[in-house]
Amino acid sequence: MNGELIWVLCLLAVAVILFATGKIRMDAVALLVIVAFILSGTLTLEEAFSGFSDPNVILIAALFIIGDGLVRTGVATSMGAWLVKVAGNSETKMLVYLMVTVAGLGAFMSSTGVVAIFIPVVLSVATRMQTSPSRLMMPLSFAGLISGMMTLVATPPNMVINSELLRSGISGFGFFSVTPIGLVVLVLGVVYMLLMRFMLKGEKQDLLREGGKRSSFRDLIKAYHLTGRARRLAIRPGSPMVGQRLDDLKLRERYGANVIGVERWRRFRRVIVNVNGVSEFRARDVLLIDMSAAEVDLRQFCGEQMLEPMILRGEYFSEQALDVGMAEISLIPDSERVGKTVREMAFRTRYGLNIVGLKRDGVAMEGALVDEPLQVGDIMLVVGNWKQISQLAQTGRDFVVHNMPIEESDASPAHSQAPHAVFCLMLMVALMLTDEIPNPVAAIIACLMMAKFRCIDAASAYKAIHWPSVILIIGMMPFALALQKTGGIDLVVSGLIDIGGGRGPYFMLICLFIMCAIIGLFISNTATAVLMAPIALAAAKSMGVSPYPFAMMVAMAASAAFMTPVSSPVNTLVLGPGKYSFSDFVKIGVPFTVLVMVVCVVLIPVLFPF
Known part of the structure; x- marks a missing residue:
């Protein structure tokens, strides 16, 4: 063992210790590693910064943006709403659908992002079913990890392994090469969690959401006595309302009808558009419509204006929460609006929102509110576009917005572009499957298409990239090169050959999995893949077998970070909401990791022969 190798191994040990303690940010540690390699002369400037030119780094960044596009357009949130709808009150159904949905979404976007989206969904479901969130939170995190085994682009370790194959002059894996293994592990994970969930005990969830008791749309509708006042009325062809502006129709004065939104066909789907006085x-x-005047004959109103009543279910507003917002507001004491009526201040025209409820001294007022002078202490319920509500909150000149309902967290700024986001995702997958276009280029094309369709904007795109993860990958890549230059990889490989070389490739697969699992206890699965990929390929070359099964074993082992809450960010995310201890992950995660290893040892050689 030469002096340079000892230096590299010491630097690696220091990095692992810093990763494990968490006293210094992981991305900062990665940058310090690059600096240390350059200053010590272990690597040249070009070699140390080679990670910045790696195409897979661009691919990972692009996938963060695509995942954010799915969030901004409400695709991911809609999946969560569908999950709640189909599972009902069955915990078993919820667990199965939850794991399948998360694994499916995580195959194309960040598993960390998917798990973050579904945490409030699971908390809400646990409240409704009067069960402990702990019985669903760990299945959620396990599904997030399993999603990394579903497609080539599902997780950075897969792309790191594929990049190492290409760097070695070997053809990479296909887009769905890992999918058969992932599907088997997913089925195994669902069955395992159905059996083991009874070991996850905890207190029942009492709060609607983390962070306090927030009202829902249903609570606000009940508090302001809005039940039975809302109507959905379709405008028939030939109606006198067609082509007319809202202010000119004077529906409030004539019928006590307050138009708070309009459903309109746009690109093959109905969306709710905001209305103001000049809307045609x-x-x-x-x-x-909010019918505040109870004495108005609805049949007469519909007959005169040629309107057709439509079904309005009790859950309508909750189902439209991606487009329609609600919030309680009150006047600032020194505002010029005190003493003025809603009509006098032209509230709808000025702010793009409708006041549909008013509380004075804690009591909801009945009847038309448009001519009621507003007083200090009045609390008003407004309905309209989430963006308009947000703008009203930001101005802070006359009104203060408070008590945002829980549905506010489900709002998507680009909800109307959801079909385009799905199209861009499918286009990316199709381009990757052709093998004619490199994966990073396919991802960039999908990002540009999402920008063209306004699924994302420049600001959200840059914010979507998880730069610490990108820098971590870039900073850890020189370790593989340094170990190769100083003979470290040859040393590890020779040790592995001495231990298991004579026992056949199956035993070597087990050794590789165990090494990945142990290293993964201290550093991220991405860094584990960076370190283990060249070792796996060198071991395959020494044994004279195909590199594909060894490379695939490292990819699968890197995603099998089930054993501790710090093995992966998705485990850390559910630690608090699930009220887990470190031992909970150990007693559930270690047996499942062993099962995954058995599945991989049996299945990988069948799919990728030695």
């Missing part, structure tokens, strides 16, 4: 109506628009 079209045939087949569906008006969402």
Whole structure:
């Protein structure tokens, strides 16, 4: 063992200790490693910064952006709403659907992002079913990890392994090469969690959401006595309302009807558009109306204006929470608006929102509110676009926005572009499957298409990239090169050959899995893949067998970070909401990791022969 190798191994040990203690950010540690390699002369400037030119780094960054596009357009949130709908009150159904949905979404976007999206969903479901969140949180994190085994681009370790194959002059894996293994592990994970969930005990969830008791749309509708006042009325062709502006129709004065939104067909789907005094109506628009004057004859109103009543279910507002917002507001004491009526201040025209409820001294007022002078201490319920509510909160000149409902966290700024986001995702997958276009280029094309369709914007795209993860990957890549230059990889490989070389490739697969699992206890799965990929390929070359089964074993082992809450960010995310201890992950995660190893040892050689 030469002096340079000892230096590299010492630097690696220091990095692992810093990763494990968490006293210094992991991305900062990675940058310090690059500096140390350059200053010590172990690597040249070009070699130390080679990670910045690696195409897979660009691919990983692009996938963060695509995942954010799915969030901004409400695709991921809609999946969560569908999950709650189909599972009902069955914990077993919820667990199965939850794991399958998360694994499916995580195959194309960040597993950390998917798990973060579903944490409030699981908390809400646990509250409704009067069960402990701990019985669903760990299945959620396990599904997030299993999603890394579903496609080539599902997790950075897969792309790191594929990049190492290409760097060695070997053809890489296909987009769905890992999928058969992932599907088997997913089925195994679902069955395992159904059997083991009873070991996850905890207190029942009492709060609606983490962070306090926040009202829901249903709570606000009940508190302001809005039940039965809302109507959905479709404008028939030939209606006198067609082509007319809202202010000119004077629906409030004539019928006590307050138009708070309009459903309109856009690109093959109905969306709710905001209305103000100059909004013009079209045939087949569906008006969402608050009928504050109870004495008005609805049949007469519909007959005179040629309107057709539509079904309005009790959960309508909750189902439209991606587009329609609600919030309680109050006047600032020294505001010029004190003493003025809603009509006098032209509230809808000025702010793009509708006041549909008013509380004075804690009591909800009945009847028309448009001519009621507003007083200090009044609390008003407004309905409208989430963006308009946010703008009202930011101005802070006359009104203060408070008590945002829990549905606010589900709002998506680009919800109307959801079909385009799905199209961009499918286009990326199709381009990757052709093998004619490099994966990073396919991902960039999908990002540009999402920008073209306004699924994302420049600011959100840059924010979506998890730069600490990107820098971590870039900073750890020189370790593999340094170990190769100083003979470290040859030393590890010779040790592995001495231990298991004579016992055949199957035993070597087990050794590789165990090494990855042990290293993964202290550093991220991405860094584990960076370190183990060249070792796996060198071991395959020494044994004279195909490199593919060894490379695939490292990829699968890197995703099998089930054993501790710090093995992966998705485990850390559910630690608090699930109220888990370190031992909970050990007693559930270690047996499952062993099962995954058995599946990989049996299945990988069948799919990728030695």
